[in-house]
Structure formats: structure tokens, C-alpha cells
Amino acid sequence: MKFNLKYGSRPFKAIVITIILFISIIFSLFLGPVKIPLPVVARIFFSQIPLVGNFAHWGFTGVEYDIVVLVREPVILGAVIVGAALAMGGSSVQSVFRNPITEPYIIGISSGATLGAVFALSTQVMWFGAYTLQVLAFSFSIVVMVVIYSISFRSGRVPPMYFLLSGIAISLFLSAIVGLMLFSNKRLESEAFAWLLGSLSGVTWAEDAVVFTIVLISGIVLTSFSKDMDALQMGEHHAQSIGVNVERAKLISLLVTTLGVSAAVSISGLIGFVGLLMPHVSRMLFGGSNRIVIPTSAVLGAIFLLLANDIARDSLSYTEIPVGIITGLVGVPFFMYLLRRISRGGYVT
Amino acid sequence: MKTIKIITTVVVVAIVIVAGALVYEHFSGHSTNNSQNSLTPVTSIALVNNGSTTMINLSKANSFVYAKSANNGVFTIHGSLSRIVSLIPSVTVTLYALGSYQKDVKGVDQFSTYPNPSNYDIPVLTIGESSLPIEAIVNLTPDAIMTTTGYFTTQEINKVVNVLNIPYFVFNPETVAQIENTNTILGELTDTAHNATIINAWMEKNIDEMSNLTKNITNESSIFYDLGHGSSGIYTAGNGTFINEMFQIDHIKNIINATGYPEVSRELVYKGNPGFVLIDEYVNQSRFLKDFPNLTAVKDKNYTTVLNDSFIDEPTFRTIYAMFWIGSVVYPSHINMTDITAFNNFTHFDLSPAPHVGIYG
Numbered sequence A: 001m002k003f004n005l006k007y008g009s010r011p012f013k014a015i016v017i018t019i020i021l022f023i024s025i026i027f028s029l030f031l032g033p034v035k036i037p038l039p040v041v042a043r044i045f046f047s048q049i050p051l052v053g054n055f056a057h058w059g060f061t062g063v064e065y066d067i068v069v070l071v072r073e074p075v076i077l078g079a080v081i082v083g084a085a086l087a088m089g090g091s092s093v094q095s096v097f098r099n100p101i102t103e104p105y106i107i108g109i110s111s112g113a114t115l116g117a118v119f120a121l122s123t124q125v126m127w128f129g130a131y132t133l134q135v136l137a138f139s140f141s142i143v144v145m146v147v148i149y150s151i152s153f154r155s156g157r158v159p160p161m162y163f164l165l166s167g168i169a170i171s172l173f174l175s176a177i178v179g180l181m182l183f184s185n186k187r188l189e190s191e192a193f194a195w196l197l198g199s200l201s202g203v204t205w206a207e208d209a210v211v212f213t214i215v216l217i218s219g220i221v222l223t224s225f226s227k228d229m230d231a232l233q234m235g236e237h238h239a240q241s242i243g244v245n246v247e248r249a250k251l252i253s254l255l256v257t258t259l260g261v262s263a264a265v266s267i268s269g270l271i272g273f274v275g276l277l278m279p280h281v282s283r284m285l286f287g288g289s290n291r292i293v294i295p296t297s298a299v300l301g302a303i304f305l306l307l308a309n310d311i312a313r314d315s316l317s318y319t320e321i322p323v324g325i326i327t328g329l330v331g332v333p334f335f336m337y338l339l340r341r342i343s344r345g346g347y348v349t
Numbered sequence B: 001m002k003t004i005k006i007i008t009t010v011v012v013v014a015i016v017i018v019a020g021a022l023v024y025e026h027f028s029g030h031s032t033n034n035s036q037n038s039l040t041p042v043t044s045i046a047l048v049n050n051g052s053t054t055m056i057n058l059s060k061a062n063s064f065v066y067a068k069s070a071n072n073g074v075f076t077i078h079g080s081l082s083r084i085v086s087l088i089p090s091v092t093v094t095l096y097a098l099g100s101y102q103k104d105v106k107g108v109d110q111f112s113t114y115p116n117p118s119n120y121d122i123p124v125l126t127i128g129e130s131s132l133p134i135e136a137i138v139n140l141t142p143d144a145i146m147t148t149t150g151y152f153t154t155q156e157i158n159k160v161v162n163v164l165n166i167p168y169f170v171f172n173p174e175t176v177a178q179i180e181n182t183n184t185i186l187g188e189l190t191d192t193a194h195n196a197t198i199i200n201a202w203m204e205k206n207i208d209e210m211s212n213l214t215k216n217i218t219n220e221s222s223i224f225y226d227l228g229h230g231s232s233g234i235y236t237a238g239n240g241t242f243i244n245e246m247f248q249i250d251h252i253k254n255i256i257n258a259t260g261y262p263e264v265s266r267e268l269v270y271k272g273n274p275g276f277v278l279i280d281e282y283v284n285q286s287r288f289l290k291d292f293p294n295l296t297a298v299k300d301k302n303y304t305t306v307l308n309d310s311f312i313d314e315p316t317f318r319t320i321y322a323m324f325w326i327g328s329v330v331y332p333s334h335i336n337m338t339d340i341t342a343f344n345n346f347t348h349f350d351l352s353p354a355p356h357v358g359i360y361g
Helices: A011-027 A036-045 A063-098 A109-123 A129-152 A158-184 A186-199 A203-225 A224-234 A237-242 A247-270 A275-284 A290-314 A323-343 B002-030 B089-099 B134-138 B154-163 B176-189 B195-214 B240-247 B266-272 B285-291 B317-329 B355-359
Strands: B044-049 B052-057 B065-066 B076-077 B084-086 B106-110 B143-149 B166-169 B221-226 B251-253 B277-278 B303-306
Touching: A011 A063, A011 B266, A036 A063, A063 A203, A063 A275, A063 A290, A063 B134, A063 B154, A063 B195, A063 B266, A109 A129, A109 A158, A109 A247, A129 A158, A129 A186, A129 A247, A129 B221, A158 B089, A186 A323, A186 B134, A186 B277, A224 A247, A224 A290, A237 A247, A237 B002, A237 B277, A247 B266, A323 B106, B044 B106, B044 B176, B052 B166, B052 B176, B084 B089, B089 B176, B089 B195, B106 B285, B134 B154, B154 B166, B154 B240, B176 B195, B195 B240, B195 B285, B195 B317, B221 B240, B221 B266, B221 B317, B240 B251, B251 B317, B277 B285, B277 B317, B285 B303
Parallel strands: B044 B076, B084 B106, B084 B143, B143 B166, B221 B251, B221 B277, B277 B303
Antiparallel strands: B044 B052, B065 B166
16 A cells, blocks of 8 residues: 655644644643643653653652643543544444444444443442443443344345334433433432533543443444445445445444443433534545545544543633533534535535 | 354353453452442441540431441441541531531532632532543542532542542431531531530430420411423432421422422412412522412412522531521511521531522622
């Protein structure tokens, strides 16, 4: 493969957004309600690197170390992972359904995860210790997606329209159950509300480790199926005519998407617009091939959520705004702009 | 068949990944410093001081603590707590009365306005709807966070307890006895147990006094407390709450028979036909009057708005003030605010604002 690193080329742009991601990560480390001087943050950061750490383990207090290493870093990494998972999920779902205004939540992930989270809150079960809510949110969203898929399965195939409509119907049904659970236990409203708005503030290294593994596997599998998804984007008949096993490709893409997005949602709650917008930004920058769109939208999603989370963390002193509110505030105007571009034929979806 | 195989494979892979990760975390303790990764409420505290151990039972105050270092259901504290972050006004007020505020409290939430934290250079942490200001808390290096149930997300609490190793106390007294036990427990935890004994004795003395004042009331009045308007009715205080117990001591019958803080329908309020209506300070009085124009209490103007609900809604020793105030507005010919035993004996505590000032704002 020959790389063209000329200004404006795809590899050039890919390198630029990757650099922006790293700069955003470093920038985010310095932000927070507790003001820690830049050199101190830098020393703490380097103190964690094997060997280098031996020369940078001085000049900071235990409290500063805890704030940077145990509070900020897992949240930053969480934002990167969740942003990447949502954006990759959006690319996959938009390709499979040939619909530019879908996002991963449309396939039942959000309603399933919400049901799992609210179930954990209302029953107070501790089957998986402190991570019960996350594990149940993850498991329920996978089960719901499988149920929707099974309901839509007709004569050996799953028509996309059936799947979308079944997804909407099941989601509404589950929302009613969630509403009933919240109604019967008003004390849950505030925690459930926080979960629905999406927040990364409580994310730990342990959660990052689990979700990172799942999202990484999901990303690798999705990218390996990019050719099939490109074909699906042109229509099922076209895909079939060039030898793609359409149903198998759809099933694997949707299941792998569900795995990655469910894992992400389980630690962050529902964060909107990342999965809807970032694949479009990626297509505007890099064209329509999923081989490029999936990894680059992951990077763009990570940058977007990271910066949104920075605003959420730093816009008010001492407290955080749920990041879902920020992505919504930023996302809607951007979405309107995209709609205009799409309606004018500004780029190929 | 192929489809089922694929679905099964993916689901199994997902389960294996999660289970594997959880097992790894549990046994390696790699990223959480051997944390137990669980949020198990602990109700027994062993307070070790000068070689002697005092056992404290938090369940007496309907309370518990999440603590990473708890062993076999017992959380051990050496000495006393001296760096407390109080995120609930009732605990803040009690610590102040105990004389622990200035020496032990290192941060409070924005709702803990009494005493005024700026007078004591105590940082105010802004808590959101359910957002714990973790970074600001860590910066205060607390040895305990004190709050109540239903405030913050499990995920945030887990991070504070298991990752940052800060004990997280949850106080939820629901009866007058549990309020007194909370005073005692907070006193023991902050080495101010003697003051707790004095406050509890004062509470008991006034409860007895109120019982004496109301024992001859033959025509018992009924009451409804409007705590706020929800989506399907009105929130109020029912059975099993200290507010209801306060009504009982006052010899006033609560028209609501449900338990806890239920949202009751308007029909139920009409059916109960209360003799007196108490309206919370954050409820629009005109809205209540608009909703219930034909209620006898409204027609007879037997209603009033509480101008400082912290006396009534927060489970603290200040419940005594509220008890006398409610008694005096419902039975003005039997009970007077001056009937309350003076606080002269407690001049070493600042219990201001005076009860009437507090309640009337």
C-alpha cells in the first residue's frame, strides 16, 4: 500500500486527527475543578511510565496524584473509549440500514441498557458487586437486540425496515416498563435521570479495562467486515450480486456493534449524537469507504466526547454537568448543518 | 442454524469477556489496590481509642457506611473522625450543635447553609442532581463523607469508596428515636458524645412537655402536609416518618395513611378533609388553594406556609422546634412557642436562629 502524505490527502488527515486526539487527551489532563499546576500534572503523568517514572516521582502530593491518576485519567480514557465505540457503532448501523440518520441506539441498545440499569437500581441486587448496574445494562441491551433480531427474522432474512420498526416498538414497550419502575420508586428518579443524561464522572480503571477490551475487539471485527458493509450500503441486491452473504454480514455487524456500544453505554449512560454525527464527519473528510470511516470515526468520536466532557467537567466550578447535555447542545446545531449538506448533495452518505 | 450459532458465539464471547475481566479484577486488584469492588452496607463500627474499643451500631439510626477497609462487617476507626465532608444539611446542623463543626468539618454541600460556612472558612461543594464532586472531595482529604440515601450514582459512590478509599456514611433517621441515636453516633464518631447526651436529654424533656400540653385535647385536629406537586399527585409525609411522629406527639392526626413520602391523589386529600393544611416553603401556596378551593381547611383559612422547611423536613434535634411551632398553629389556645424549654442551658452551643425566627424565615 502506498501512502500519500501530501497536504489534504486521506493519510495526512488521518494523522492530523490522531495528533488532535493526543493533544486533546493531554489538554484534558490539565482540566478539572481542582487547579493543579501544569508541571505537577506532567510530573504525575510521567511518574506512571515505567523507568521514566523513576526520574519524575517527586514534586507532587499524594492528593494531587490521586486526583490525576484515580479521578481524571480513567474518565479521560473512558471518554475516548465510549466516544470511539459510539461513533464506530453509528458507522456500522448507518451502513447496514442504508440510513444516514440512524444511530446505534436505534437497534434497542439504549432501551435494553436503560431497563438493565433501572432494574439494578430498583431491585438493589448486587450480583456483580459494585459493577452490577454496568453488567446488567450491558447484558440487557444484548438480550434486547437479540430479541428484536429474532422478531424481525422472516423467511431466512431480516428486512432492515422490519428490524427498525421492531426496534422502535420494543424500545417504546421497554420505556413504559422503565417508567413504571421509576413511578413505583420515586427515590430512583435522580439516579436513573443521571444515567439517562449520560455521565463519565464515576468511571474507574477497572471499567475502562473491561470496556476497552470489548470495544477493541468490536472495532477490529467491524473493520474486517468493512467491505461487506460497503456492499450493503449499495443495497442488499447489489451486495448479493457481488457474492456477499448479506444476512451473515448484517448479523455479525449488528451483534458486534451491540457488544461494543452496550459495553460503552454500561459505563457512561446514554450519550446522544456521537454515534449519529461522527460517521458523517468522517465521511465528509475521508469519503464513504467503511475501511476508513470506521477507524477514523472512532478517532473523531473520541475527540468529540473528550472535548464535550472537558466542557462538562470544567464549565462549572466544583461540579460537573452530565456530558449527555453537552453533546446534545453541541450536536443539534451540527446535525442541522449536516442535514443541509446532505439535502444539497454535499457528500455521499 | 448458522444464525443461532453466530448469536450464541457472540453472546458467549461477551459473557466470557465480562466474567474474565471481573474475575481478573477481583483477584489481581491491579487497578483498584485490592479493593473489594463491592458496596456492602456496614452497620457496625469499632471505635478504637486509647486502647479501648467502643462498638457503634449504625442501624439504630437507620444508617450505614460503605467502607473499603471494613472487615467481616465491621469498620474500624482509630481515634475519631476529624476530616468530615458533610453533604447533607441535617448532618451539618447536628455536627454544629455537637460542637464538631469547626474542628472536624472540612467541606459542606451548598444546601448546608446553617451555620453559614463562609463564617468558618469552610469550602462549599456544589452537588448536582446526583453528581458527586469527586475531585473537590479528594482535594479536601476527608476521612469520611456523610450524606443520605438516594443522592449519588452507584458508580460514583463505588469510585469514592473502593478506588479512593474514603468511607461513605449514609444517615437516614426516620423516627425521633433514630434522630437521637444519630446525635449519639455522630457524637461518638467526633468525640463529642457528652454534648449528644445533653441534646438528647433536651429533646426528651420537650417531648414530655408537649405530651403534657396535648393530653387534655379532646377534639383532635387532622392535618395534611403538602411537600410538593408531582406528576400524578401531591407529595406528603406518611407513616414511618419523623414528620408523622411529630404530628402524633402534637396530638394531630395525619389524614394520609400510606407509608414514607408518597405521592397521593387530590381525591385522597378531599376524602381526608384535613382540619389544617401545612404547605412547604417551596410549594406555591396559590396553587394549592386553586387545586382545593372547597376544602374545609381552605375555606376556614386553616392553612399556612412553612417559611423555613429545614426545621420540619430535616431529621435533626430542630424537629423539636417544628413540633412546638406546628402545635401552636394548630392548637393556638393550648400550645404556645414560649412553652418550649429554653435553651439557656446550652449557651455553649449556638442553636440560633431562634425557633420562631427560623420557621418564619
